[in-house]
Amino acid sequence: MDLLIKRAQKGDEEAFIEIMNQYMPQMYKVAKARLKNEADIGDAIQETILSCFKSIKKLKNTCFF
Template structure:
């Protein structure tokens, strides 16, 4: 909390520490939306710049992670919207080599879900956001998030039992 307050007072070192603390989480979220490493890097870079420019507008410091993740999701959806392209499975497997092995299994399993459900699972299980926070981040109803989690669990249960 202290770092965030310092960053809001334009303390660049505090802001750098904050970003360093959340860089892995940012990468994981961006990776669920974007498959190309360059796109992921661009989205994260744009997120960091936007956050730095607008951190003074953050009203509640305890929502910093949620606020930062929302900015990232907005940048990722902008990239997807602009490019409207798909990644072949070969390219995805190539890029998967950069992930930690345990994460690879998690992401491999997530591929079984529709794209919108993947982001919910990553935010819930991978990043520890609760349902209310995910609903705010994605600008969805909480019940929608709950039902997508439930459907996704059932789908993954079927995949794992095969």
Template structure:
């Protein structure tokens, strides 16, 4: 069955259709949660909470084609709320320990570069490059013209790259 038909059935109250949709997007939800919360336990809790919130409000989905975008947005909002409430540092010691003693600090450097961006820029890069959401869909989700999204994405990428250029790690021509 197509995704659109599943979404329409879920909107009408079909629990099996909703569960099938959640199972198909479970990995994307988890990746989004882990990228924000940096903790497996918190990320799993976030997936559970967002599943519940989505189930409660699935009838509010306006466009079935954007169900995944709607779901990811709920996750992003939830994660931001958790971070604000706990005021935790994004890079915890656990992440450093998980990396072990390694000369490859790419993960940490990317995380550090992302932390230097605004929340808006970080969300934009996350949607575009980690969740592979199209610019058109981001524009609809944020109720912003596509051209504005493209401009802001370009600026966010430039700021992201500048972080590495300042360290002398990347030379762009």
């Protein structure tokens, strides 16, 4: 996973997509536990992914991803 994160930090969009695909089930479970509406769950996941994409270059320690 560290290698994928480092590649994503360098601008590799495919690496970022692969990371998000791996975390998608966990993100869905967390959103589903807090939100009941599927549209709200989708919005929350989308916002999370966008936030990660915008901030990934600032990440100093990959274990905190």
